[in-house]
Amino acid sequence: xxxxxxxxEAPTTNGAASDILQKRNRPVTLKFEDVVCRIKSKKQGLSxxxxxxxxxxxxxxxxxxxxxxxxxxxxxMLGPSGxxxxxxxxxxxxxLGSGKLQGTITYNGQKFSNSMKRNTGFVTQDDVLYPHLTVxxxxxxxxxxxxPNSFSKQEKILQAESVITQxxxxxxxxxxxxxTLLRGVSGGERKxxxxxxxxxxxxSLLFLDEPTSGLDSTTAxxxxxxxxxxxxxxxxVVMTIHQPSSRLxxxxxxxxxxxxxxxxxxxxxxxxxxxxxxxxxFPAVAMNPADFLLDLANGVYSDESTEDHGLVKSKLKSxxxxxxxxxxxxxxxxRGDSGQSHQQDNKHHQDTEFGxxxxxxxxxxxxxxxxxxxxxxxxxxSALRICQILIVAIICGLLWYKSDISHLQDQVGxxxxxxxxxxxVPLFHAIFTFPQEIMMLQKERSSGTYRLSSYFISRMVxxxxxxxxxxxxxxxxxxxxxxxxxxxxxxxxxxxSLLFTVLVSQGLGLALGASxxxxxxxxxxxxxxxxxxxxAAGFYVQKVPKFIAWIKYLSISHYTFKLFLGSQYGVRDxxxxxxxxxxxxxDFPSIKQIGIGLKGEMLAALALGIxxxxxRLLAYLALMRIGVTKxxx
Numbered sequence: 001x002x003x004x005x006x007x008x009e010a011p012t013t014n015g016a017a018s019d020i021l022q023k024r025n026r027p028v029t030l031k032f033e034d035v036v037c038r039i040k041s042k043k044q045g046l047s048x049x050x051x052x053x054x055x056x057x058x059x060x061x062x063x064x065x066x067x068x069x070x071x072x073x074x075x076x077m078l079g080p081s082g083x084x085x086x087x088x089x090x091x092x093x094x095x096l097g098s099g100k101l102q103g104t105i106t107y108n109g110q111k112f113s114n115s116m117k118r119n120t121g122f123v124t125q126d127d128v129l130y131p132h133l134t135v136x137x138x139x140x141x142x143x144x145x146x147x148p149n150s151f152s153k154q155e156k157i158l159q160a161e162s163v164i165t166q167x168x169x170x171x172x173x174x175x176x177x178x179x180t181l182l183r184g185v186s187g188g189e190r191k192x193x194x195x196x197x198x199x200x201x202x203x204s205l206l207f208l209d210e211p212t213s214g215l216d217s218t219t220a221x222x223x224x225x226x227x228x229x230x231x232x233x234x235x236x237v238v239m240t241i242h243q244p245s246s247r248l249x250x251x252x253x254x255x256x257x258x259x260x261x262x263x264x265x266x267x268x269x270x271x272x273x274x275x276x277x278x279x280x281x282f283p284a285v286a287m288n289p290a291d292f293l294l295d296l297a298n299g300v301y302s303d304e305s306t307e308d309h310g311l312v313k314s315k316l317k318s319x320x321x322x323x324x325x326x327x328x329x330x331x332x333x334x335r336g337d338s339g340q341s342h343q344q345d346n347k348h349h350q351d352t353e354f355g356x357x358x359x360x361x362x363x364x365x366x367x368x369x370x371x372x373x374x375x376x377x378x379x380x381x382s383a384l385r386i387c388q389i390l391i392v393a394i395i396c397g398l399l400w401y402k403s404d405i406s407h408l409q410d411q412v413g414x415x416x417x418x419x420x421x422x423x424x425v426p427l428f429h430a431i432f433t434f435p436q437e438i439m440m441l442q443k444e445r446s447s448g449t450y451r452l453s454s455y456f457i458s459r460m461v462x463x464x465x466x467x468x469x470x471x472x473x474x475x476x477x478x479x480x481x482x483x484x485x486x487x488x489x490x491x492x493x494x495x496x497s498l499l500f501t502v503l504v505s506q507g508l509g510l511a512l513g514a515s516x517x518x519x520x521x522x523x524x525x526x527x528x529x530x531x532x533x534x535x536a537a538g539f540y541v542q543k544v545p546k547f548i549a550w551i552k553y554l555s556i557s558h559y560t561f562k563l564f565l566g567s568q569y570g571v572r573d574x575x576x577x578x579x580x581x582x583x584x585x586x587d588f589p590s591i592k593q594i595g596i597g598l599k600g601e602m603l604a605a606l607a608l609g610i611x612x613x614x615x616r617l618l619a620y621l622a623l624m625r626i627g628v629t630k631x632x633x
Contacts, residue, residue, distance in 0.1 A: 027071035028107050028119065028204040028236050030092065033332050035103035037062040037087055037096070037261075061087045063261045064103070066328055068335060069254060071204070074228055074237045076244070076269065078290060079258035080298050085240040086125070086209055088258070092238060093122045093207040095446055107205065114356070116205075117448050121198025125209040127190045128439045130375045131179040135169055135193055136160070138177060141371045142197045145449050148358045163199050167192045167226060188219030195226070206230065208239040217245055224248050246288040259297040264316040266324055279319040357451065364450040368458035373466075380466035392421065393474040397481025404483055405585075408575045412590045414482055415564040416539045418498065419557050422471055423530050426502045429467075430509025431522045433459070434623065438517060441623075456620050463506070471502050485568045497563035504556050504608050505530075507615030514622035533557045542593040556611065559604035562594050566601040 040058050062084045069075045077085045090096045092105060094112040107116050129138060139160040147156045164173050169192055177193065178184015185193070191211060198206060208227070212220035224244075228251050231237045241248070249255075255272055257265040265272055273289050276282075281301055283292045295301065296316060299309025357364070379385075400414045434441075444450065475495055480486075484494070508529070512522040533555035536544060544552065552558040569585045577583035586596055 026108070026119075026204060027234050028116075029071065029109075029335075030069045030105075030107055030205060030236055030238070031067075031332055031335075032088075032092060032105045033066045033103055033329070034064045035062050035066070035088065035091060035101065035105065036060065036064055037084070037091060037100055038102075039100060061261050062091070065256075065258070065261075065263050066325070066332065067254075067256055067263075067266050068328070068332055069236050069238055070335075071234045071236050072231055073253040074231045074239070074251065075254045075256060076249075076252040077238070077240045077256045077258065078242075078244075078293055078297070080294060081242075082260075083258040083297065084261040085258055089207055089209055089238065089240050093120060095122065114448070118201065118358070119204050121195075121201065121203035121206040122447065123191075123194050123198055123206070123208040123211060124443060125213055126439070127194045128443045129177045129190065129193060130371070130440070131177050131182050131184060132375050132378045133371070134174050134176050135185060135189070136164065136173045137371075137374065138193055139163060139196055139200065141367060142449075143200050144359075144367045145364065145444075146201050146358055146447070149360070149363075159200060163196045166199070167196050168222070169193065169196065186219075188215050188222065191215065191219075191223055192226070195223070199230070203235070205236045206238070208237070210240055210242060212241060212244065212248070217247075220245070221247055224251055243294060244290045246290070249288065249290045255293070257293050257297055259299075259313050259316065262317050262320075263324075264297060264313075264320050265293070266320075266328055275323075279316075279323065281316075357448065359450075361451060361454050364454035365458050365461075368450065368455055369462050372458055372462040376462065377466060380463075381469075386470070389425075389470045389474050390477070393477040394481075396478045400478075400482035402481075402483045405573075405575045408585065408588055409590065411482075411484065411568070412539070412565070412588070414478075414484075415568065416537070416557075416561055418475075418478070419501065419537070419560045419564060420534050422474075422498060422502055423505050423534065423557055423560070424527075426467060426506040427509040427526050427530055428523060430506040431513040431526055432519055433510055434514045434619070435517050435519050435522070438626075452620075452623060456623070460616065464503075467502060467506060468499050471498050490567050493567040494564060497560060497567060500563070500605070500608055500612070501556060501560040504560075504611045504615065507612055507619070508556070510619040511615045511622065514619040514626075517626065530557075537561050538593045539590060542589060553607075556608070558594075559607050562596075562604040563601055563608075565591055565594055565596050566598075566604075569596055571597055 038058050038060050065084075065088060067075070077088060079085050087096070091101055094117060105112065110116070133141070140157055143156040143160040144153070147159060151159070164170060169189060172185050172189050175189075176182070176184045177190060184190070195208070195211070206227070211223050211227070215223065227237050227239070231253070244252075249269060252269040254267065255265065255269040256263060257272070265275065267275065269289070272293060273283065276292075276296065281296060284302075296312065299312040301312050359367075396414065396417065400410060403410045403414065405411065441455065445452065445455075472495060475491075475498055479491055479494065484490070509522075509526060512526050512529075513519070516522040516525070532551055534557045535541065536548070536551035536555050537557035538544075538552060539561065569591065571584075571586055573585040574582040575585050575588065585591060
């Protein structure tokens with residue numbers, strides 16, 4: 001990957017790559033007519049628990065919204081918070097479940113399809129990016145994943161370089177993205193990187209949710225100017241925007257004004273003030289047209305406190321139905337679709353070129369693996385985590401320093417502490433994996449970037465070296481300081497048992513995190529489960545009542561403890577139990593309950609092997625259940 005980052009700096013052109021993308025993507029005319037969106041929600045609160053037959057409430061988010069956007073146009077959707085802007089944008093971008101929608105949405109006269117998904121860019125309001133990757137690395141990895149195999153590896157890198165230049169990111173291309181805790185590029189540069197990820201595939205249709213949110217006016221102007229230039233090249237650009245400045249407003253070719261899910265204006269941005277003046281709403285003073293439109297959408301026209309806001313909204317909707325809607329409906333039915341004659345051929349070409357995915361499974365795995373290792377190595381090998389492990393290892397070594405078999409209880413206690421410590425550490429670390437990455441996973445999966453299976457396997461493989469190095473260092477320090485069985489074979493058997501339990505505990509954490517997707521809840525539940533496993537493992541309580549003894553058969557700690565004991569003691573080993581007497585280690589109370597012997601150790605290893613696979617399978621199924629594996633189209 002480092003070679004790739006060096007290669008990208010070579011001063012070469014990517015005209016061939018751009019030509020391929022240009023031929024592959026046709027201009028798109030987007031039409032939407034009478035779009036209605038309903039969601040169902042149950043009443044919340046304690047009172048609803050006691051009510052029988054509690055029915056779901058239906059809320060209408062969009063109420064028959066229509067419009068048309070053609071190539072070369074920028075449509076800005078304005079409206080107060082809760083007016084339905086983001087919902088409409090999500091619906092037009094093909095990211096809203098069809099069961100929630102009514103009405104017609106067409107792209108060059110066709111319904112949303114796999115090929116249209118490949119031809120569409122969608123920039124969310126929040127910039128979902130990896131903080132430790134540089135701007136160049138972020139765009140190169142995205143290019144390697146999203147561009148089809150008709151591009152060579154070098155052409156994909158050159159396409160990323162072209163986007164960096166086009167968006168004015170050259171000065172910060174080697175800077176990390178950063179986040180609230182890690183200093184990186186500025187907010188405007190971060191937003192341009194998000195836009196750049198979508199521009200890599202040269203989309204004909206680009207959706208953006210609040211692209212100027214949180215940016216200063218100069219940076220916002222630069223972002224919208226870039227989008228205006230894209231539209232000028234034949235792209236269709238649709239965005240939601242909350243309160244643009246007047247400079248930004250006059251860059252919009254069309255404006256859709258929403259109020260409580262209904263349209264109150266659709267047409268040219270430059271003609272909005274004239275329209276509202278004609279229907280009786282004049283701006284009292286010279287002001288930003290966007291501010292005036294937002295006031296009207298909120299039902300505010302005059303400064304009088306007695307003003308009936310509901311009446312203002314009702315009149316606006318009535319005037320829209322009377323003056324704009326008939327002309328818009330006529331335009332929707334009469335206006336031809338740009339590029340419609342090429343749509344079927346283009347769809348066939350794209351489906352043939354991509355298959356169902358832009359790259360093969362193995363390519364996705366390799367790219368995701370390299371990207372994951374580059375990003376997560378900073379967290380896995382953070383100074384804080386390394387210090388934590390080293391300090392605990394040294395304290396254990398000092399507390400159990402040169403503890404030989406004559407102090408058998410102390411040695412058994414050390415073994416069980418290691419079992420408990422390395423049950424909790426990987427569990428808690430793994431619990432945060434999917435809740436922290438779910439937004440990135442949903443963003444990339446909704447764009448059809450890669451298969452869930454390739455992502456999942458890359459996570460499992462990439463975590464192996466990073467998760468196993470620290471327990472190895474821990475055991476090397478503790479084992480020899482505590483004078484456990486001074487035998488290399490015994491040490492390696494103990495190490496393998498430790499690494500085995502780390503992977504199993506990690507699998508449990510992955511399953512909990514993926515199933516609950518709530519870090520606090522998953523951490524609490526994980527603590528309860530692991531404590532139950534430890535209590536039932538056979539060290540603290542030797543005589544467990546039969547009605548609850550079954551827990552030990554599910555306990556990671558029980559099987560790991562058995563393997564640890566087997567690595568240190570044989571069936572015929574003895575220890576000084578009293579002055580001048582030797583007793584069998586197998587009869588020692590803390591060991592007798594667990595049992596030592598080859599058969600028991602093999603069964604313990606088999607049980608942990610089943611858990612190793614089973615927990616990860618549960619995690620994978622949980623990711624499928626939350627809907628990140630929706631089929632394309």
